[in-house]
Amino acid sequence: MEKFSSRFLFENKKNVPEEFNKVARRYDLATAFSQGYQDDLNRSGNLLQLKGDELVIDLCCGTGKSTLAILPKISTGKIICIDNSEGMLAVAKEKFSKEIKEGKIEISLQDAMHLNFVPNSVDAIFMAYGLRNMPDYDLCISNLHRILKTGGQLVIHDYSLSDTWYSKPLWMFLGYGFIVPFCTLLSGSSTIYIYLVKSVSNFLRPSQIKSLLENNGFTNVTIMNQPSWRRPVLHSFRAVKK
């Protein structure tokens, strides 16, 4: 059915949450086989310089693997985990039942393009594998800038192909040779993984993400590479609100 094809998803991102709902229960299993998945998130989470008492948003938190990367950095503060897939959030809710009871984590079903926060109210935002799914990157980043306090930090972590000639062929090889067949086998659905490969190959390059952040009022933008085969395809960006 056209509505559920990866092409439709790619062109109309509003159906992305439905596809994540389908794979939610198997998501952690599929990522457990993805080399370095949690370590890469931990490295990006460490880019956030936190004292521990901050209000932090984990935007597009999914099942909470990105939340695990920042949780040790929060002592008296709070993490609000936001996603628009009920299925992914249900898994996160189970994972963090203790922290939710303690008031350290809050789970919130929201669309990242329409966040319900007053301006200048958030200390930090971590967005892992989220920006690429947004229908309008510019609007998303300007909204994040608006809700952050002055001096607030944003860390973006996503697949973004570097300018080296081999980054795209490497990604296509990894995507169609490993990610799609393997994750389809583990999760029982191929649509979201074909969409992943297509959306990455058409996503912004690291230098474009840097410009996107600077054009929306962020400063001190730094880019970090991840190790091994992820070096040309996976990047993290830290930016501060002026």
Ligand SMILES: C[S@@+](CC[C@H](N)C(=O)[O-])C[C@H]1O[C@@H](n2cnc3c(N)ncnc32)[C@H](O)[C@@H]1O
């Ligand atoms: C690849 S998962 C990443 C999950 C998690 N951050 C991690 O690192 O494992 C992307 C997540 O983005 C969520 N997402 C996509 N579009 C969204 C939107 N417009 N608003 C909120 N969440 C969205 C999906 O539901 C999915 O859970």
